Amino acid sequence: MAGAPNNVVFFDTTLRDGEQSPGCSMTEAEKLRMAHALEDLGVDIMEAGFAISSEGDFQAIQRIAREIRRPVIASLARARREDIERAAASIEGAAKARIHTFLASSDIHLEFKLKMSREKALAQVGEMVALARTYVEDIEFSAEDATRTDMDYLCAMTQIAIEAGATTINLPDTTGYSTPEDYAAMYRVVYQRVLAGTPYADTVILSTHCHDDLGLAVANTLAGIEGGARQVECTINGIGERAGNAALEEIAAALRVRADRYKVESNIVLEKLYPTSQLLGETISFRPAPNKAIVGENAFAHEAGIHQHGMLANPLTYEIMTPASVGQPANKLVLGKHSGRAALRSRLAELGFVLPAEQLDAAYAAFTTLADKKKSIYDQDLVKLANQASGVEAADDAAQAAQV
Known part of the structure; x- marks a missing residue:
């Protein structure tokens, strides 16, 4: 032709x-x-x-x-x-x-x-x-x-x-x-x-x-x-x-x-x-829907725990192209009520918190409770959860009480 x-x-x-x-x-x-x-x-x-x-x-x-x-x-x-x-x-x-x-x-x-x-x-x-x-x-x-x-x-x-x-x-x-x-x-x-x-x-x-x-x-x-x-x-x-x-x-x-x-x-x-x-x-007066293919803000975002676990193991598990290949910022692990321990552990590590298994379990339990109440989980929320799980926040509270 x-x-x-x-x-x-x-x-x-x-x-x-x-x-x-x-x-x-x-x-x-x-x-x-x-x-x-x-x-x-x-x-x-x-x-x-x-x-x-x-x-x-x-x-x-x-x-x-x-x-x-x-x-x-x-x-x-x-x-x-x-x-x-x-x-x-x-x-x-x-x-x-x-x-x-x-x-x-x-x-x-x-x-x-x-x-x-x-x-x-x-x-x-x-x-x-x-x-x-x-x-x-x-x-x-x-x-x-x-x-x-x-x-x-x-x-x-x-x-x-x-x-x-x-x-x-x-x-x-x-x-x-x-x-x-x-x-x-x-x-x-x-x-x-x-x-x-x-x-x-x-x-x-x-x-x-x-x-x-x-x-x-x-x-x-x-x-x-x-x-x-x-x-x-x-x-x-x-x-x-x-x-x-x-x-x-x-x-x-x-x-x-x-x-x-x-x-x-x-x-x-x-x-x-x-x-x-x-x-x-x-x-113009509007942007693409968040779930718009290729260019939407959520096109390379993952919240479901199973998806996040796979992405952390190998991005090819759930992504058929890389964000960079179409000019998007790096893929995002969105933490919400569907997220699993793997995603929480990864994000806490990025924030400087490497928790042992028991403390991670405690942080995850508190995280899921919070995620049921809030649509968006911010880094400051995660820092607070990590401190609570590791006992840092409790120690700070005790020190403040002693000073009073």
Whole structure:
């Protein structure tokens, strides 16, 4: 299939699809700061915005196009002349520029949203992709709501877009409706019917774009790769419309950890995943949930006693990657009511207390009683428990009493 067969291109849309979701809007300066972080992260294509949506977005795309030089800078446009002209103007200063244009392909979108016949939609795709190609050579076409589109019609629209000059074909699961099996099958069918045996087979790249309405965005993206897609569209922390987009950090980590299955590589610098996630959290109005995979604060934290014992013996017992491999701080043994003696002994040792077995038993008994009452156990609590168990606190109390 098109593109390097063992390389997956990362198309980041944090600054467009992510930024347009509630609570995620950014100023021009904030978008530029994120753009520099995304460049350092290693994304291949950066969708900088939707040029016609506002003057502010247009100016932000222009500035990013001028200052960010390594990635391709993409500007989104509906399959309309005015959109495409505005998108083209916004990326004039880019070292590598792409126009990303789209039109709905499903009957429900054509009938109720666009009030457009299938025939008119096909004609518009051909005309507008050809127009975009007069401005730049790198053209992406997205068949919006591809996963709810009649397959024959989807193939017809794809073929027209390619013949008009599209170099990337994106088949988005716009509503988060698809399942991994169906999503992978769609790519195989489109490739066989449209690309196989043609000159385009080695020049056109198929792309994924998945939303998380059923919690399947990352799973569907990985399935798309197995189906032959070689570009993945995603966002940092999975931000985006409704339930969000496929999370870049999860896709990148899955491809690295399960290289035995996917057998593809990317240019993402995994060690920068957590810092980039943190920067986005500082920029918008919320951070990832604590249990968010890869970048959540609890992603490498352990409280259950069995888990903590295993981690102390060998981290591979419960961690399939190291925190450092994704830029996270070292794993954390969180002491709570589910923790065991091994974790308590380890943490006390870090605090300078090496207790014999009887004193450790006493400290552990007091610890579990306290943990039932408090959600968080702090180091000062542990110091007090250790002193009580070792008799230090009792001796201090006796000395104070004698002085009185």
